[in-house]
Structures are given as structure tokens and as C-alpha cells.
Amino acid sequence: MLITKLHIPSHGNNIIHRPELSEKLNQGLNRKLILVSAPAGFGKTTVVSDWINQNKIPTSWYSIDKSDNDPVEFLNYIITGIQSIHPEFGKRAITLLNSPNFPSNQSILSLLINDLLQIKLNFLLVLDDFHLITDKDILELVTYLLEHIPGNIHIVILTRSDPALSISKLRSQHQLVEIRSSDLSFSANDISILFNKKLKLKLSIEDSYSLETKTEGWIAGLQLAALSMQGKEDFSKFIQDLKGDNRYIMDYLMEEVLKNQTDDIKEFLLQTSILEQMSAPLCNAILNRNDSQLILELLEKNNMFVFPLDSERNWFRYHHLFADLLKQRLHLREKATVVELHNKAIEWFNTNSMPALAIEHAIETGNFEKSIQLLGEIVEPMWKNGQHAAIMKYGDLLPHELIKKNAEFCLYYAWILIISGQIQKADPFLVSAENITMQIINDKNSSKEDILCNKKLLGKIAVAFAYLFSIIRQSEKAYDYSKIAMENLSEDDPMWFSWGWFSIGMTKTIFEDFKGSIDAYEKALEYGKKSENIYLISTIAINLIYLESRMGLYTSSYKKCTDLLKFMKENGYSQIAKSESSFAGLYSCLAGIESMRSEFEDALENIKTAYGLCKKESNNSFKVVVLTVYSITLYGLGNLVDSLKMINEAEEIIKQNKVAQAAVSIFISWKGFLLIEQNNFEKANHFFKKNGLEFNKEISYIDEHEYCAYALLLILEMKFEEAEILLSKLLIMAQTANRIERIIEHKILFAILYKARGNKEKALTNLIEAMEYAATDNILFGFIYNLDRISDLLNEVYKIEATTKTKIPKKLIDKLKFAIEKKENLKKPTIQLDLSVRELDILKHLSEDISNQQIADKLFISMNTVKTHIKNVFLKLEVNNRTKAIMRAKELGLI
């Protein structure tokens, strides 16, 4: 980071204060944005910095350059800048940003905006040279910032062209002050003041008007004219000549200015023009001299478009336009001499630990070998600090054949390609990286140190390979590479060691070795915590949570969820958990487990958060799971209408997209159950058939879930034989996989089956077993959802429990009774309604949207009777019209 970029530019003594502009800028102190938009050389920076200095407004200034087109770099500068006003600002965001994996920009910004709210002070955030920003993500970031910025903070954008932000919206909301070239350009009067009062060059009124016409008030042109005039006798003649010349005005003036300089100074100017920023030692090195400090200060004093970048006057830069004019002249020389200058700059920046700037010069001269060599040395810290966009930019810019010769750069470039979804592009780079390291490791002449170093590198490359292959589900290869990774990585580097274990976890998941996968993830988490990388920790934890809940290890999964949230909170990252879409998985897990425990109120809270988060997510499978859990939760709370809405939304997603089978299975299971619950057996049957369910079909672990609901339907349809075959198969599967929640569910279904067959004893045995299993994790949902079918059996169990000993803990019985009571309470209004058969008939006809007379005709009763019935129905449903009555009846499941 170049701190000089955060320095508020100071200006010479010849500044002309411009009260009319200050006035306009002052209005900006009540607006969100001040936009200063004008071409180069219109004095944008001077006007704004002068206004800030005059009024002593607290300011965070950021002079952007073209290498800042990386959201991470950009945010780093913004945060560091604001820290000069409020040191506590953005500390957490910085830690998150400067890590190899970081949450979305949106999440970071919400964290920052939260921090901004703590700053009570009025201050400005100035973004100078904003036109250099081309990165879409940064533009989005700034747009978001403008939308959410607190009232005491004002953004000032200085730019050569209007930025792609929602400027017109701000204008219509009166949140914008604009200063444009017509405001900034000098009038004849301003010109007269500048030349006569400030520069002490005697200029007549006519000459001032001539200059205004010729330059159109363009300040850079005027200043260059003033420089050209120094040492001249006849200003009027000079101005007339200038006016009569059709050449590009800056060409003309530059010639004159350079003519006025000694050869020594002229050379200094031309040769240093290749530098974006210069210090005396740097200039000394490039020009083989030792008096650069004196020259730089002299140039500054003489208004030669040189500005100090810090208050110590260590670093300077030319005005961009002036530098362009100088550079254009320099480039007319032999190419070799220019390249030589750049090479000296490369060397100086490199030996002075400013490799990023060395690389810029290497790229500018097309010296790609050097660029790659330099990049190879710094790419790891760049990656670790989250500068992904910069690595990507270099990777896309440099010839791929050259990149393939540098293993380090290959690895990190490939890594970034993989996470941005460009798998195929990443693969050849990893192959090259692997070949290079293998060669060194196998070469007998390699030093011990080299071999050790390359083994570590190979380990990292193998992690990337394992990651890549697990994404494209080539499990064998993923497995091989995760093994290579673990052979070469060690605990000394906890972050990479953690990634190594993570890759093993991923491959084991593909092999459906969930137990092994969980163990690997546990290891990954252990080392991840040592690396203190928040994002790595949360990524691993979320994977672990998902797997454990898939395995039915609910207590452990639930604890990991709450632990992770606690950890995030303690470290001040609660905001991230609430805004980062990857956390949707965690909240949906919490809700799922709470639903199973019949803790529906808590579940609702969490599933709402998950639902909000996954909207941004593009993963449709995940959306289906969240919607299904949402539907389950709502149903548990007695809200059938919304529950159906959610499941229908899930169905739409499945119809229109490719969704993972595991997610579809969860959906089928629940949708089928809902149809059964609405006594719509025919529809349920049709639904299961449509989805290819058959009682004697082979069942895999992925689709076993949906068969639970199917088994219930078979029982209710009295297909006892089929139900028994299916349930026996499911129970064995659940027992083999040790999935407690399924065993409970199947045992309950067996109880229902035996009851229907009149074998009460066996029914009770199964139910008691189910309750024994349920005790460990308080998994109550099977009992609650089948309550109508098993309540008589439950009462028997209570009796048995009271007299003889069972293994069912009393705590479970209490919890179950409590949950049942709650459910009964939800149902009560329906029970109290006590609609008569006739009233129900009336209600059904009402929903057919026919007139009262037609209803009367259909039911062979009089109009008046119909009216009386309707009145009673309205009373019982607590509604006052037909539409509401129908809605309410639907809600209650009456029609």
C-alpha cells in the first residue's frame, strides 16, 4: 500500500481562491455526493483540496491510480483512509479482506456501513481520479455505499468522465452537487488575477480576453502559457502568435516551456516522465546523478506541474497531463533508451521492496519474463492478502506459455480461476506447476532446501487439484491428489494443512464415506482455527454441520451451529453471518433440527434468515432445501396456507432448473406428506407414481427419504403387505447407516401399520422403541406429525410407563406431552368451530362461486335456510364476507 495516495494534495502559493465554487461545494455538506467532473487540467483537485483546507473539513482523501482496479485494494485504501479520522473503523473488515478467502463485497460493505454509523463526525470521503476505475465490482460497491451511507458522510468524486453510478437518481433526490468544466474554467477576470497578482506577469485586459478565447479558460493551458512567457519581453506578441497557431495548444506551449529550460532540466523532465511517482533516490538511480532532491524542489517552486505526495517531500509526481506531454516527447527517441530507463526503475523498485511498481514497469516495456519472475516472488503474499483481482489481471495479461514456466504463479492463478468457476482454464496451469515441482524434487542435483521447498509447493498444488477434481466429481483423482497433499504438507503451515484436510473431507463426501469425511473436516477445523482465518473456519464448519445433520448427528451438528455463531459474535463478525449467503446453510440446519424437536418458533426465526440469504444464492438445490424446511416449520406452526406456498415455490424451482437428487428427495417426501395430510390420497398416489416411486424398487441412500412418506400412504391405502416390505427395507437401511431420526420414523410407521392390522401389542412395542430412540436428541417430529394416527397408542404407552418400567426417560415424555399440548392449542379454533355437516356443505358450495339461490337449489333447501347457514358459518369462522370465509376455510383445511 502506498500511503502517499491517501495524502491530501497540497498546492503552490499561486492558488486563486474561488469563493463561488466554495459556496457550491458547501451545499455538498448536506448532500450524499459531490461530483466534480471535467477533463484533465481543469483544476479539480486544486479546487477541492483548497476548499477542504480553507474550511478545515475532516477528510479521507484517496488518489486512485489504475492499479487500484481490485475491490480488495480499493477497500483497503478506503478503510485505511477513514482510519486516519476514526482509528477504530473497519478493523474487522480489513482482517477479513486480507485473507485468501473472503466473503462477498456486499457482506464486507455491510460490516463497514455498520462501523460508519459509529462515527458521529461530519467528514468527506474524496475519490480523486475516479475515471481510472473500470472494475464493475468496484462500481457496484460505490453504488451500494452511496445508497446506504449515513447522513454525516459525504462522498466527493473527482473524475474526467461521469462515472457509471446512479447519478440521475441522486440528482432527482437532491442528493447531488455537480461541478463541471464550465464552473471550473477561468474567466478573463480570473486570468487577469492569476497573471498579474499571483505570477506578477503584466498582462493587459485585451490579452486576458485573447487567452480566454484561445484556452477556453482551461487552467492547464493557462499555466503552461504562463511558464512559456517567463523570460519573454513582449507578452502580447506571444499571445497573438499562440492565437494564430492552429497546432494543438499543448504542443505549442510545451515547445516554448522546454525552450526556456536548461538542457539539464529538460533531460530531467523527459527522463523522469516514465515514473508515476518519484523520489530523489529513485531519480538519482535512473539519471545517474545525486542532486535530484534539489531539482524536484526547484521544479515544485517554479510551478513546473510537480506536486509533493507527502508532507516530508519525499515523493512527488507530475500533473498527469504534463507527464503525458513529456512522455510523448520521450517516446520519439530510440526505443532502447526508454527501455533502459524502465529497467533501471524496475531494479530500483525491486531492491527497495516495492515489487508491485517494478512489475508495472516491466509490463509497460513488454518485458514479460521479468514480470513473471517478479510476480512469482510476491504472488503468495498477494493471494494471502486477498488481491485476487490483481492476480487474475496479471494472469490474463501475460502470455500463458510464460506463466506455465512459473510454478508459484501457476498455482495461485489456477486457484483463483477455480473459485471463479473457470475449471478448464485452470487445469493446464496446475499440470505445468506439478511438472515443474516434480522435476526439481526428482533431480539428483537439487539441493535439500530446494527439494523441501518444492515438496511444500507440490502439497499446495495437490490441494488445488483435489479441489478441482472434487468440483467436477472425478472422485478417484480427487482422492489421489488429496493423498499427495497430505504427504507433502505439514502442521507448520496450519492454513494449508487445514486446506489439505478439507480436500480429504471433500473427496470422502463424494465416496459417501460420511464418517471419514466428518473426521477429516474436524481436523481441517482444528488447523483452520490455528490459522485464524475466519472465512476458512466458517467454510469448514458449515460443511461439517451439513454433513453431520445429513448423517443424523443432530446434537453435534446443532452444537457446531451455535458454536460457530458464538465464535463469529465474539470476534465481532455477527454482521457477516447475517449477510453472507454461505451461512444460509447454517441457519437452515438450525431450523431443520429445531423443527425435528418441535421447537417451531425458534425454527421460524432461523429459516427466515436462511430464506433471506439464499435469495442471492444461485444454487437452486439449496433453495429447494431451504423452502422445504420453511414449509415444514410453517406447518408445525399450524400455518397450512403459507406452508403450501413455500412447497409450491420449491416445486417451481425444480420444474425449471436442474436440482440435486438429495434436495428433490427431501421435497418429494414433504410434498407427499402434505398431500396425505390433506386426505388427498389419490393425488398423493399420483404424485409418488409420477416421481417413480414403487414399493419394491431398489432404494439408494439419496432417495430413501421420500419413501418414508410413501410407506405412510401405503398403510393408509390399506396396502399392508407392500407397506411392510418397504418399511422393513427402509429400517434396515436406517439401522445400517445409524440414522436415528429415520429409525424413529420407521418404527412409528410400523406402529401405525400394526395398529391398522389389529396387532396392538406389536404396535405398542414399536412405538416404545421409537420413543427410546427419540430420547437422545429429543426428536419429536414423527410423533407430532402422526399424532392423529397414534394418539390412542401414546395414551397406552403413558399408562404402561406409569405402571411398568420402560427405557423411556421421563424427560422425553414431558417434552412430548408439552409439544402435543401446543399442537392441540393450535388446532383448537377448528375444534371449537364445530361446523355441522350442512354448514360444511354450504361452505364447499360457497367456494364454487355460485349464487345463494343455486346453493339452495343444489341442496334442496330454501333460500332463507341457506342464508341462515351462511350467517352461522360466518359467525363460527369469525369473518364477514364470502371471500374471507373461503380463505379461512382453506386455512383451516375445511375445504
Added chain:
Amino acid sequence: MKGKTIIIVQGYLDKKWKNSFDGMEFSYEEENTILIGNIKDKAHLHGILNQIRDLNLKLISVNPAE
């Protein structure tokens, strides 16, 4: 815009600037400078237009050559 393009700017811009306008040929007509060249893609065109903006030259027109 892609293909042969004619860009006209006001005033006389010396041919010495050619290396700043990648691939464009310079010619002059009355008070104006005419830049003609093959535009590779949008980014190329914008680069040239930005250069015109950065030098504060007056852009008169941008047209495809027939």
C-alpha cells in the same frame, strides 16, 4: 464499433502523437485532424477516446468508414 473508423478532432495534432493513438493514421483537413484506422474492439476504441479526453482535445466525430 469494429473495423475501419474515422475519428475527427479539432485543431492540428502533430504526427508525433501517433504512438499514443495505437494503429491510427493521421491526416489533416481544414482546421481538423483526421485519425483513420482499424478498430479491433470496443476497448481499443475507448482507449483512443480516453486519450482524446485526457489531452483535452475536442472530439468532433466518430464514424465507421464505408
